[in-house]
Amino acid sequence: MIVDDIVQSYEIRNLRLEPAIGEKYMHSDITAPEIDVQSWLDYSRAKIPVWQFYAHGKSILSKKPVSVKINKGEVLYFAENETLGIYVTGESSEVAIKEFTEELFHFYEYYSNLHESKVIGEAQRLKLLYDEQFEELVP
Amino acid sequence: MKKQTQKHVEKFGINEVYPNSPLVEVVCEIRFPGDLAIECKKDEFHAKIKDGYPNILVPSAKSGKAMSLEPYRFENEKKSAGVMLAINKFSFYMKKYEGHKKFIREFKRLAKILGETYSLTKLDRIGWRYINFIPFSREDGIVPLERFLQVAVQVPKGISDRFENFSIVLISKTSDGSVTTKIEPAMRTDRAQEALVLDFDFAMTENLSFSKLNSLVKKAHDNTRLLFENLITDKYRGYLRGEEI
Numbered sequence: 108m109i110v111d112d113i114v115q116s117y118e119i120r121n122l123r124l125e126p127a128i129g130e131k132y133m134h135s136d137i138t139a140p141e142i143d144v145q146s147w148l149d150y151s152r153a154k155i156p157v158w159q160f161y162a163h164g165k166s167i168l169s170k171k172p173v174s175v176k177i178n179k180g181e182v183l184y185f186a187e188n189e190t191l192g193i194y195v196t197g198e199s200s201e202v203a204i205k206e207f208t209e210e211l212f213h214f215y216e217y218y219s220n221l222h223e224s225k226v227i228g229e230a231q232r233l234k235l236l237y238d239e240q241f242e243e244l245v246p
Numbered sequence: 247m248k249k250q251t252q253k254h255v256e257k258f259g260i261n262e263v264y265p266n267s268p269l270v271e272v273v274c275e276i277r278f279p280g281d282l283a284i285e286c287k288k289d290e291f292h293a294k295i296k297d298g299y300p301n302i303l304v305p306s307a308k309s310g311k312a313m314s315l316e317p318y319r320f321e322n323e324k325k326s327a328g329v330m331l332a333i334n335k336f337s338f339y340m341k342k343y344e345g346h347k348k349f350i351r352e353f354k355r356l357a358k359i360l361g362e363t364y365s366l367t368k369l370d371r372i373g374w375r376y377i378n379f380i381p382f383s384r385e386d387g388i389v390p391l392e393r394f395l396q397v398a399v400q401v402p403k404g405i406s407d408r409f410e411n412f413s414i415v416l417i418s419k420t421s422d423g424s425v426t427t428k429i430e431p432a433m434r435t436d437r438a439q440e441a442l443v444l445d446f447d448f449a450m451t452e453n454l455s456f457s458k459l460n461s462l463v464k465k466a467h468d469n470t471r472l473l474f475e476n477l478i479t480d481k482y483r484g485y486l487r488g489e490e491i
Contacts, residue, residue, distance in 0.1 A: 110437050113384070116411040117433055124413055137426050138373030138447040139273040139337045141317055141330060154266070155381045155439070156485045158393055172481070174490045175383065179438060190491050200438045204383050240491060 110201055159244075160208045166244045167215055175207055192233060215241055257483065258475050260468065263345040264486035268378040268444070274353050274463060275330075275337035277371040278456070283364050285314055285333045291363045292320055295356060299329055329356055334370075336360050346467050353463060361456055369454035374466035375447030376474055380482075382431070382442055389431050394442060394482045397429060422469060423450035427477075446473060 156172035178185045183196040186203035193210045197203030218230075218237040226234050284291075292302070300323065305316035314333040321328035327340045338353045360366065380394050388408045391397065397414070401407050413430040427446040433439070448470040454462060478486070 120411040120413055136449060138275045138375040138449060142271060142273060144377060144445060155383050157383050159385055161386050169491060171489050171491050172485045177439060
């Protein structure tokens with residue numbers, strides 16, 4: 108789903124929400140209504156937990172969530188996970204996550220097809236990680 | 247709408263602080279009959295807390311709203327915590343939450359000063375509010391609500407339960423008080439990231455008095471914490487504890 112489609116879904120949602128509901132929510136007895144929740148919209152947490160990755164009509168499920176760190180550089184967005192050794196960039200955070208997914212798929216297939224006798228050191232660690240923590244789901 | 251509830255098993259410790267907590271702000275507020283002394287002598291209260299909360303934020307005038315009901319804010323240097331005070335309410339908020347013990351300790355300290363400064367006795371309301379932002383990545387274009395929260399929506403045939411967007415507001419009564427819950431995805435203004443807003447608060451309005459404040463604060467906290475723990479999935483709780491790749 109491209110970013111414009113996502114933005115449009117927010118616009119449709121906000122148009123369809125009855126103004127009365129919003130007013131009732133704000134003026135109903137909520138604690139400290141002065142708190143500006145909207146200001147937190149621009150609050151960015153660097154880590155996004157992702158359990159399932161989709162690409163090329165397939166999906167890979169992780170036993171534990173993969174923390175994808177998203178950072179914005181001057182021009183590009185960075186998506187990375189140090190444990191998996193994945194560092195990618197993208198023109199938007201969505202593109203960066205897409206690139207991250209592609210890399211993850213690539214490494215999953217690579218290490219799945221590699222026999223354990225062929226790896227040592229860091230490659231051995233990664234193979235063990237991919238073998239134990241990830242599984243490809245049958246569509 | 248159907249709400250899934252967990253079996254009654256203690257899956258968390260009340261003192262547990264999550265390293266990956268989604269909390270962005272915690273507020274505890276008390277309301278009382280309007281007291282003109284507060285309106286006229288804010289300086290007396292601020293003088294007693296000035297060391298910790300030196301910054302004064304004056305409320306801006308809002309059309310149709312009485313200025314006396316808009317709180318002054320007294321904030322710490324780091325802008326991470328502060329007090330809000332108006333003619334009929336007082337609240338303490340923290341943006342970098344370090345656990346309920348520290349929060350409640352500071353709330354009680356400030357409330358004691360408030361009570362001594364203005365001779366408050368009666369309370370109309372006490373509320374505890376958690377505001378959480380849970381960043382997520384869409385799965386196949388859909389908001390993966392079920393990964394994080396135990397909120398199941400039963401929809402009739404023909405309506406898909408694969409949500410591209412939604413907004414849920416629940417205002418419900420409990421045996422001890424009332425709970426207002428808001429769950430909806432939100433997007434940063436620069437479109438860089440989305441997050442689930444989980445904003446809920448628990449409030450009590452019956453049998454309140456300033457002298458019972460200590461026990462009331464604990465009750466408000468415990469109820470709100472339990473609500474949060476019942477809302478999140480076990481898998482997400484694991485992530486909050488740091489179980490991640």
